[in-house]
Structures are given as C-alpha cells and as structure tokens.
Amino acid sequence: MSTQDGPILIIGTERSGSNLLRLVLDAHARIAVPHPPHFMRYLSGIPYDGDVDAMVGDAMRLLRHHIHPWPHVIDRAAVTGAAGTSLFGVVSAIYDQYRVAEGAARWGCKSTFMVEHVDEVLAELPDARFLWLVRDPRDVAASAKRAVFGHCHPYRMALRWTAEQDLARAALERWGPEVVHLVRYEDLVSEPDREIRAICDFIGEAFEPAMLAHHLGDHARVTASLSASWRTAGDPITTARIGAHRRGLSERERRQVESVTAPAMETLRYPFDGASPAEPAPGPLRVALGGFAVRMAVEARSLCTDRNHFRRWRRDVTVRRLRRRAKPGRAPVPAGESR
Template identity: 30%
Template sequence: MSPGLPADSNRPFFVIGCPRSGTTLLQLMLHSHRRIAVPAETRFLLPAYTARCDFGDLQDTENRRALAEWITGRKATKFRELGLDAAEVVDEIVAGPPTLGSALGIVFRAYARKTGKPRWGDKRPSYSQHVLPLLRLFPQAQFVHLIRDGRDCVASLKEMPWFKHDVHHAVSYWREAIDAGRRNAARLGPGAYYEVQYERLVADPAKELTGLCAFLGEEFDPAMTEPQALAQRTVPTRKKWHKLTHDAVTAGRVGSWTDRLEPWELGLAEAAFGGRLTDYGYEPSGAPRPSAAQFTRFTTTVTHRRLARRKAEIRDRLQRRREPGPVECRLHLDPPASTRALPSASS
C-alpha cells in the first residue's frame, strides 16, 4: 500500500502513454479487477473541456441538460459504447453538481455502477499531454504512465491503419510522451504519478500489477493477469491491431522492432531518443546515425508539433478567463482521498 493512500480509495485515475505502448492491455487488466471499471477509449472528456465555455453557466439547469445531451447524443463521443441509458444519464447530470467535471464524472460513475464496481478510471494515450486539464477537472486524480521501448512503439504505429503520419511523427510521439512523463512525475509526486514498463508487465504480470494496485490503494486481484477472457467479449475483432489481447499475456512482441524498422528509421529513432532509451534500460542497437537531411526533417516535425501545442495552451489560457463557473468535479468520494498538495492550474 502506498503511504498516505487509504485502503479502497475511490479516486479516479487515468492510464496514459505513447500510442501502441500497451495501454489497451493495461486497460483490460485494470477492468478485470473486481473493484475497478475502465471503459474502452471514450471521446468526450477532452472535447467537453475544450468546448466548456459553449455550455454557459452550469448553475442553469437547461445548460446542464444541453451539456448532458451533447455528451450522450453525439456519435463522436462514443457514449453509446458504454451501454448506458442516455436519458437516465442526462437526468443524473441535470440533478448533479453544476460543474463540468461533475457531469463527466457522473458518466464514468454510471458506467462503473453498471459493471457493479465502485471505482472508475479512463484510458487514452493522448492524455499524457493533457494532465493539467485533467487535474482541473479531477483534482484528486492519479495517473498511470505505461512505457514501452520507443522503437517498438514506432514500428507498431507505422502499421496502424488509423495512423496518418510518417515515421518522423511516430518518433516524436514517443519522445513527447517520455518528456511529458518526466514533467508529470516532478509535478505530481509519487502519490499521484506511477510508471509501469510494458516489458516487465508482460514478463511478470502478477508482480507488476501488485505494485500498481499498491499505488492505487487497492488489493491485487489475480483476475487481472488473465484479461484475455474480457478482451474476447469486449474488444471487436474488426480492431485487428488489438487482436493479441484475445490471447494470454505474452512477451512475444518485445523487441519486434528488429524486424519491423528500416535501418534508417532505427538510426533516426535512436538518435532522436538519445538517453531516454537507456534511462529505461533499453539498449541501443548501434545503428548508424541518420543523414543530415533525415534529421533536419525530424527537427522540423518537432518544431511544428511544439508550435501546435503552444497554440493550444494559449487558447486554453484565454478560455479560462471567460469560464462561466468552476470546472472541478464535486462528486463525493468515499473514503476521502489523500490530502496531498496539488499544483496550481498555471504551473
């Protein structure tokens, strides 16, 4: 049990990391726990936060209803995949505390209740770049960062039908996730931020999940080590990139980058990652450094991505100035979570 955390804490938590780092596997493992509900990726949390000013003052009942209908009625939010009654959720949001975080928390709480569990989490790799907004919504949240060898992440991203970028973006994804993780670790501290390495997780699931449960303030549940039964029921076969979740946990894909990356891609990845690889125990291959032209293209990609994030941060700050009310979740957590110090929204 982690110091300062109560047994059976009901704090919300978020699974984050680079895409293709194994977050779906970890989501299934956590959802297999008898007390924890973690749905497949939803698409309403961050979009709702971005659009928060459009809903007006949530003290107004009709504004809360408009927000609730936006969450439950738009196909893009994937609300339907939660299997909840939309009308019931709308009524619960309207009757709930008048904040955006409360409305969103009500949806996840309803999902947990549907599965007969008292605690919920959420998973989306891109959350690693949005920890501060998530903390604004859920100040007591915990974050679980899953880290995998960046070369395996890049190799896998290249093969995804939904990944529309080139290898330079794929390399950037992993480096950005690692750098964001370091900032989050320093900002949040050990009570709210925890790292799991994919390679250790698949090699010894019971050991790694026992440590993760201690961080979350939960007892280890052996069912977590056999998520394939849950995957066979809940992960659609059309999502072929998740087909391995239907089988027993295996380390068979560890190090598969050796057969899936071109020499120049490997050289680019290792040059871009630098010491980030060795910091996590991943041994460099000794691939030749990329050409000047290849590395220049990568640095250009990095610059464009950094500028895009900076613009998004500026937009968010401007939105904060015109927020019609508080955004933090005001749903009761029982028992109360640790009274650790949280960073200010501007930190």
Template identity: 30%
Template sequence: MSPGPALRHDRPIFVFGCPRSGTTLLRLMLHSHARIAIPAETKFVLPVYTARCDFGDLRDSKNRRALAEWIARERSTRVRTLGIDADGLIDEIVNGPPTLGSAVGTVFRAYARLHGKPRWGDKRPSYSQHVGALLRMFPDAQFVHLVRDGRDCVASLMEMPWFDADIHHAISAWRETIDRGRRLAERLGPDCYYELQYERLVTDPADELTRLCGFLGEDFDPAMVHPEGLAKRIVPAGKRWHGRTHDAVTTDRVGSWAERLDAWEISLAEAAFGERLAEYGYEPSGLPKPAAAHLARFTRTAAHRRMAQSKAALRERWRQHHEPNPVECLLPAEHTATTAAP
C-alpha cells in the same frame, strides 16, 4: 505524516502512454479488477473540455441539459457504446452539480455503477498532453504512464491503418510522451503519478500489477493477470490492431522492432531518443548514426509539433480566462456494491 493512497479508494485513474505502448492491455487488466471500471476509449472528455465555453453558464439547467444531451447522444462522443441508459444519464447530469467535471464524472460513475464497481478510470494515449485539464476537473486523480521501447512503438504505429503520419511524427510522439512523463513525475509526485514498463508487465504480470495496485491503494486481484477472457467478450473483432489482447499475455512482441523497421529507421529513432532508451534499460542496436538529411527532416518535424503545441497552450489559456464556471468535479462520494460484471 499524511495518509497514503491505500486509504483512498475513490480517486479517478487515468492511463496514458505513447500510442501502441500497450495501454489497451493495461486497461483490460485494470477493468478485470473487482473494484475498478475502465471503459473502452470514448471521445468526449477532451472535446467537451475544449468546448466548455460554448455551453454557457452551467448553473442554468437548460445549459446543463444541452451539455448532457451532447455527451449522451452525439455519435462522435461514443458514450452510447458504454451501455448506459441515455435518458437516465442526462437526468443525472442535469440534477448534478453545475460544473463540467461533475458532468464528465457522472458518465464514468454511471459506467462503474453499471458494472457493480465503486471506482472508475479512463484511458487514452493522448491524455499525456492534457494532464493539466484532467487535474482541473479531478484534482485528486491518479495517473498511470505505461512506457514501452520506443522502437517497438514506432514500428507498430507505422503499421496502423489509422496512423496517417510519417515515421518522423511517430518518433516525435514517443519522445514527447517520455519527456512529459518526466515533468509529471516531478510535478505530481509518487502519490499521483506512477510509471511502469510494458516489457516488465508482460514478463511478470502478477508482480507488476501488484505494485500498481499498491500505488492505487487497492488489493491485487488475480483476475487482472488473465485479461484475455474479458477481451474476447468486449474488444471488437473489427479492431484488428487489438487482436493480440484476445490471447494470453505474452512477450512475443518485445524487441520485434528489429525485424519490423529498416536500418535507417532504427538509426534515426535511436538518435532522436538519445539517452531516453538507455535510461529505461533498452539496449541500442549498434547501427551507425543516421544520415544528416534524415536527422534534419526529423528536427523540422519536431519543431513544427512544438509550435503547434505552443499555440494550443495559448488557446487553452484564453479559454480558462473566459470559462463561465469552475470546472472541478463536485460529485459526492458514492458507495457501490462490488458485484462485478464484465
């Protein structure tokens, strides 16, 4: 019998879910663990993976330095917000193994080291679309998928100042994420893929987090149940959409879609989600079926999104054929004292 995950304490952790499913709350809970460091969202992992061919052969130290400079100093990557010394990070990447995964891993390892923790992770809702890329860089990674009632996700998305699409795209985003999760569960298996539900997480955080820690091979840390203290220190007040993380974990927003969505929006979402809601135990509203015009427009939107995703997959296959180096992380294991900082 192969050893279980409890014997591994260094595997990267990637958290994803439909936008507005509670991934920021879960990230704060995991970061509250004495051994796990998960930063606020950066924007460098996927862009640098997409642009990997542009940096040339990373066996050339000049190319590694160009890559490191872009990661550490380009404002759009948000790496500067992590508090890592840029010069030291650049030198560490340049002196590290000549692969893209090693450079990416160096950033997160430096962040974990800054917080006195031996294990790192990252979270972005959109990672559900890029698990293949993450696995190419980190073959031993573990993936955590947070599921929330799709109607609550849609209602919250439609209120976000940064979401500039319509309700048809919001509904599609949840359905696509759920379907990807199903495929990943079959492909990766229970050692690499774990799913939990937002409603259970906020109802009984200790129980759900204990189960999650079991999957990760970590002991449960009681500090995980009270992420609000950490949130008050590290979640910017300007991000009003994360304001609820400053309060104690609550079930107040569970089922709030009933007041936040119009009847036709609820009907459309339920029709588009099909059996997916029931499979997670979410009760239907009992409203009539949506108008044919609404359903037809959603169908067109979903088809356009599938076409865009197919084109992106073709571009990715081209890049893999032309990439100058292997991308797998080759960093050696690093043992860090667990004197956790916020």
C-alpha cells in the same frame, strides 16, 4: 469518494499496451474501465465558456459515435446534473455513471492523451491516480505503422512519443510517486504477477488473480473482435511483441526513431545505437508521402477486416464538425489519431 475510490488514468503514448492494461484493471471486481471516446482529446480545444449543456451535448455526441460502443446507456440529464463547470467535470460524470452501471467502486480511463490534462484532472479529483505506461518507442512506431490509429510514419510517431514522455515525466516530478506510477510495458509482460501486484499496491487495491486472465473476460473478447488493431486484446499476456520493431521497421526508420527519442530512451532504460542521434531528419515531403502511402494500405486492410471501420469514419466526421468551433490559433488534432 474516498481516496481509495479515486479514478485511475493511464497516460503516455498510444500503441504502448494501454488496451492490455485497461483490461487487466477492468478484470478487478472493484474497477470499471471502458474503452475511451477520448473526450478531452477532441473537445478541450472548443471554447465552451462554461456552457455545461453544450459540453454535455458534444460529449454525448462523441459517445454516440464511439468506435467501441459502451454496453450501458448514459443518461444525459443525469450527467448535466452531476457535472461541474469544467469539461473534465462532464467527463468524470459520464465515467461515474458507467461505473455505477458496472457495479464497481471506481472507474478508470485509458485515454493516454490525458497526459496533457493531469493538472486539470487533479483540480477536479485530487484523489486521481495515474499509471504512466511506457513502451520502447521503436516498437510503438512499428505498431503504429499497421494501426488505423495514430501517426503511420515512424518519425512522426517518434516525435509524439518524446513529447508525451516529457509530459508524463513532468507530472511525476510535480506530483510525486504517490500520484504517478511508472509502468514499463516490457516489465509488465515479462513479470506480470510482480508488476500487477505493484500496480495494485499503488492504487490501493488488493490483487485479484482474474487480473492475470484478463483475456478470458467478455470485454476483452468484444474489443478483440472489433478491429485488427485491437486483436491482441483477446490474447493472454505475452512477451511476443517485445522487439516488434525488428520486423516492423527498416534500418533507416529505426535510426530515425532513435535520433528523436534517444535522450528519453536512455532515461527510461531502453538501449539504442549510439550513432543514431546523428541520423538526419527526413524531409517533410518524404514524411507526408510516406505516411500517406502507409495510411492508405492500413485503411484498405481495415475496410476488409474491421467491424467498426464505418463507425470510425462516422466518428471522424463528428470530430471534424466539432472542431469548427475550436479556438482561433489552436491547431486542431488530426482526425483518426486515437484508438
């Protein structure tokens, strides 16, 4: 695989426009970016001890119960034969098989949780490139309140956003702008032609006009049809969701988010209320009860509107079973915290 054909990974925090960026990249004739089963997110805590067959088996089980089914059948024996001895080697072999089925030259991954695995990816595939996608954390928190994926409580989402931006910034500082490229959601939707051309320059691809009309493709249509949380995947690029927190967060929630995220917001050029850093943190019980109440409302809405609602439940059951083999002392990832 040449440098130009290395994979492209979107990193950062969920609810930041990663489906939009995935579909923009997928609209390029040379790039294939399926919706991710979040292999590394769910499997990296399991002590495989180099057992490739076990890693492949668990990855294939996740893929079989994926909430956004892939249009191609992945051959388990071929994955086993192509995979290295690491978990990401297995993941790479699965994605590469998808790439071949799509007739593309390179693959991409939009699992933003890969921000935790940048070094592992580069150890396996030194030619990988990362798009650090960042969005105003208040809008991220507002989006998460209505989504079936991620933390529903804005304060918890703010903590995640801060931690993941810190990881992405560290990756940029360690590997440099030739490997990690910062993309601000607000810039992407405000100046899509300019920003997508800059992304193409970074990944070494020629710009294609189809990237500006991602919503017209079959993959966008399918994604939008599966879940209310993905409905905007079928829309053209728009600035309508900039500032969504003004409608989606209360004043107290906004201050709580800013109290956690202010330092990173300043670095990333997001203005905030100077008084917010003094906002006291909500108590754990308030966060737990508030998050639970919102989650129940979101689940009820999903039951009525989402075509993949029961697939998501089956996926979560599968993940819980796999986690029983997690390393002792490693906190498991709560089910449902992915898109």
